[in-house]
Structures are given as structure tokens and as C-alpha cells.
Amino acid sequence: MGEMRIRALSTPGEYEQVVHIQKAVWGFSDIDLTPAHHFDISVKTGAIMIGAFMGEDLAGYVYSFPARYKNHWIQHSRQLGVLPRFRGRDIGKKLKWAQRRDALAKGYKMITWTVEPLLSLNAHLNFHTLGVVTRTYLADYYKAAPALSMAAGVPVDRLYLEWHLHSSRVVQREKGLFSTEGMEAAAALEGSCIANPGFPGAPDFSLTEEKILIEIPKGIKRNSRQPSFVLAWQGAVRRTMEKYFAGGYWIVDFFLREDRCFFVLRRPQKGEWDGI
Numbered sequence: 001m002g003e004m005r006i007r008a009l010s011t012p013g014e015y016e017q018v019v020h021i022q023k024a025v026w027g028f029s030d031i032d033l034t035p036a037h038h039f040d041i042s043v044k045t046g047a048i049m050i051g052a053f054m055g056e057d058l059a060g061y062v063y064s065f066p067a068r069y070k071n072h073w074i075q076h077s078r079q080l081g082v083l084p085r086f087r088g089r090d091i092g093k094k095l096k097w098a099q100r101r102d103a104l105a106k107g108y109k110m111i112t113w114t115v116e117p118l119l120s121l122n123a124h125l126n127f128h129t130l131g132v133v134t135r136t137y138l139a140d141y142y143k144a145a146p147a148l149s150m151a152a153g154v155p156v157d158r159l160y161l162e163w164h165l166h167s168s169r170v171v172q173r174e175k176g177l178f179s180t181e182g183m184e185a186a187a188a189l190e191g192s193c194i195a196n197p198g199f200p201g202a203p204d205f206s207l208t209e210e211k212i213l214i215e216i217p218k219g220i221k222r223n224s225r226q227p228s229f230v231l232a233w234q235g236a237v238r239r240t241m242e243k244y245f246a247g248g249y250w251i252v253d254f255f256l257r258e259d260r261c262f263f264v265l266r267r268p269q270k271g272e273w274d275g276i
């Protein structure tokens with residue numbers, strides 16, 4: 001299969017391959033695909049498009065564009081996709097680190113993106129491996145995009161992720177040094193700081209601990225055939241996150257333990273994330 005190479009994409013032929021990957025990764029119908037000519041014009045006007053090649057094959061890509069957030073210019077990352085047969089070989093995270101390097105070289109301090117809150121694999125990649133943080137829950141965010149829903153009739157909720165490119169949590173992770181916040185929280189798992197333990201019942205909104213955990217189910221996939229199960233979890237997670245974000249907590253980590261998985265929340269220290 002050959003060596004993996006990561007480099008910027010820049011030709012119409014490469015953007016056509018990206019469209020094919022989009023279709024294979026997300027299973028979109030044609031009307032939901034971003035076309036090659038859109039990638040072409042947006043890269044010409046400041047977007048970042050990076051591909052990962054295994055031998056001659058384009059195995060995956062990451063795409064972001066310039067955007068505004070809280071009065072700052074940032075890159076907003078719209079798509080990260082790796083073809084199923086190439087997954088689990090570090091391609092996804094290498095693409096994200098390459099995206100960070102390119103954004104830094106262009107003078108950006110932050111990359112943002114949105115993620116479905118109930119996907120544990122993505123949460124692990126984003127919070128644990130890459131070191132993103134979030135303080136923002138976007139309920140029913142893409143009203144007219146059923147293709148992005150987890151299951152038929154389930155609203156499309158998103159977390160708005162902030163990747164503070166210069167922060168020590170991100171710099172450390174690029175060197176492979178992971179925070180112990182998740183592990184410490186895991187050790188405290190038997191304690192009383194889980195806001196919504198087990199299958200969604202009534203979440204506890206009264207916790208005041210320094211670290212609070214919010215549970216999500218392990219292994220829900222897109223296109224779930226159990227909309228009522230997804231809806232029940234979504235409702236509990238949404239209300240719990242909205243409540244604790246309003247109280248000043250941020251999600252700072254994520255961990256799996258046996259068959260359960262948890263977001264870790266705490267309040268930031270003063271000025272901890274660059275003042276954006």
C-alpha cells in the first residue's frame with residue numbers, strides 16, 4: 001500500500017477525488033455534496049485543504065475556511081473524512097495536526113468546528129487526542145439538513161469546538177503528552193459528580209464540584225435505527241450541557257471506561273484560553 005504522505009490539495013482533479021471520498025464517508029445523496037468547484041474557489045480565497053495519500057490513493061482529507069468568531073479571524077473546519085478501509089492508522093489525527101500547522105503558518109490562533117455530541121469516537125479524537133474545548137451547545141442547529149441527523153426525525157444538535165492552537169493543552173498533545181484530567185475524573189467515577197448517570201433519567205442540575213462528568217452512550221452510530229433511544233439520550237445530554245455551560249463550565253476532556261464514556265467539565269482559569 002506504500003507510505004502515507006500528507007500535503008495540500010490544489011487541482012480540480014484532486015477536488016473531484018475529495019467529492020468521491022465525501023460520498024463514501026458520509027453516504028450523502030448528490031444534493032448534499034459540496035462540489036469540486038466550491039473547494040477550488042474557497043482554496044483560492046483562503047481555505048485550507050489537506051489530503052493524506054496512501055501510495056497513489058487519496059485516503060482522506062481535511063477542509064477548513066476563513067471565518068469570524070467573537071471578532072477574530074479563525075479557520076472553521078467543515079470536513080474531516082477518512083475512507084473506511086484506511087481508518088485506525090492515525091490518518092485522521094495527522095490530518096488535523098497538519099491543518100493546525102498550516103493555520104499557524106497563516107497567522108491563525110484558532111480553528112473551530114462542530115461535532116455531533118453523541119458520537120464517542122469523534123469525542124475521543126477531538127477532546128482527548130487533539131485537546132479542543134467547548135462552552136457552546138447548538139440545539140437543532142441545522143434545521144434543514146436531515147442528511148446530518150443521527151436518526152430519522154432526530155434534531156441535528158452540535159457542540160461548537162474551539163481548538164486554541166497556541167494553548168499548552170494543544171501544544172502538549174501534539175508532542176503526544178496527554179492531560180491527566182480524564183484519568184483523574186475516571187478515578188472519581190464512583191463519586192457523585194456524574195450529572196446524568198446511566199440511561200437518561202432526570203439529570204442532576206445541582207452539582208457544584210470542580211469537575212463534573214456528563215455521560216453519553218458508547219457506540220451510537222450515524223443512521224441509527226433506534227430514533228427513540230437517540231432522542232432520549234439527546235434530550236438528557238442537551239439539557240445537562242446547556243445547564244452547566246450556563247454555569248461557566250467547559251468541556252475539557254473525554255474518556256472511556258469499560259462500556260461507558262464521559263465528558264469532563266470544569267471552569268477555566270482566568271485567561272486560560274487566549275481571551276477569545
Ligand SMILES: CC(C)(COP(=O)(O)OP(=O)(O)OC[C@H]1O[C@@H](n2cnc3c(N)ncnc32)[C@H](O)[C@@H]1OP(=O)(O)O)[C@@H](O)C(=O)NCCC(=O)NCCS
Binds near residue numbers: 082
Ligand atoms: C473520525 C475519522 C476521521 C477518524 O479517522 P482515522 O484515520 O480512523 O482516525 P485515527 O486513526 O487518526 O484515530 C483517531 C483516534 O480515534 C481512535 N480510533 C480510530 N478508530 C477507532 C475505532 N474504530 N474505534 C475506537 N477508536 C478508534 C484512535 O485510536 C485514535 O485515538 P488515539 O489518539 O487515542 O490513538 C474517521 O473515522 C471518519 O472519517 N469518520 C466519519 C467522518 C467523521 O465523523 N468526521 C468528523 C470527525 S470530527
